[in-house]
Amino acid sequence: MPINTMNIGKAATPAGSNKRIKGERQKLVYQSLRKEIQTLALRPGEALDETTLARKFNTSRSPVREALIKLAGDGLVVMLPNRSTLVASFDLLLLPKYLDALSLLQRSTHHLAALNRREDHLAAIKEAQSIFLSSVGEQSATAAIEANLKFHLAISEASGNPYLTHAYKRLLNEGIRMQHMHIEYLGWTPDEPGVMEHQAMIETIQARDPNAAEQLARSHAEQFDHKFIRFLSHRLSEHIQINSYADRKTADAPPK
Structure with a gap:
């Protein structure tokens, strides 16, 4: 008797399980992007493409979009009318x-x-x-x-x-x-x-x-x-020593 693989798939992943997995993926995408934005790994003004992010997280676009909507609610991304999304900028x-x-x-x-x-x-x-x-x-x-x-x-x-x-x-x-x-x-x-x-x-x-x-x-x-x-206001250059070529030449010259 042939095995109905479609029925096996449905039995293995009931509707409730699919919903839970989708929620976990959305949470993972949200937390990962939130950390990248907050640590400035993703720069202010950087574009966030749903398709690219879906490939990055090995998921569909739906969890990515839901994560971006949540990030917009946090004020960390801006969703534009043309459906593009940018990391929120600093003003x-x-x-x-x-x-x-x-x-x-x-x-x-x-x-x-x-x-x-x-x-x-x-x-x-x-x-x-x-x-x-x-x-x-x-x-x-x-x-x-x-x-x-x-x-x-x-x-x-x-x-x-x-x-x-x-x-x-x-x-x-x-x-x-x-x-x-x-x-x-x-x-x-x-x-x-x-x-x-x-x-x-x-x-x-x-x-x-x-x-x-x-x-x-x-x-x-x-x-x-x-x-x-x-x-x-801190000037990092204050802690950097710069020796000119002339200074090095004088320092390297043999004593008279």
Whole structure:
């Protein structure tokens, strides 16, 4: 009796299984592209072709498109009317407005977190802080930046305002590329003020002190501003020694 291979295929991959596999592929594409964008492996303004990406990830275009839609929601890509997609660009002229918005949302969410937090919120915040400190100790810039985002988002979730959390998450995602630019160069140490402020934030939220939580959030945002500006203004050439041909010739000449 001949074997019906079509029936075997259907039995082996039921509809629910296909849906799960598709979801896993979309998640893999999303996470991979998100990391490449945030670490600047994919440059601002770079085109993202669905067909090319589908070949890269050995999948169909559908999971790629879904991943790009999600990345657009994070503010990391721009989907144009002609169906082309670009990595979101940096506009340095808008940087002051970005930093203002980040500070306002950080202060608002952290203030409300101190008022509205529950015990499960505190547990999530402390767990995120533990992962963050481990990443800083291991000097893993990428892991530390991601853990820092999750720490602040855990605080935002405690605010109880999903609209503020959604807007704050988008700003944090957009700012990760700026963090990679300066953290990978300047680094993060366990004893620097920006890292140590995390514990103070936890304590003020636990103590339900909204004014102190907001003040720490303001200070934290300002430190991000200053560190990024410091990176932009730092002149790497100051640490490069250049010996002219004449200097080398003088140095190599035999003593008289």
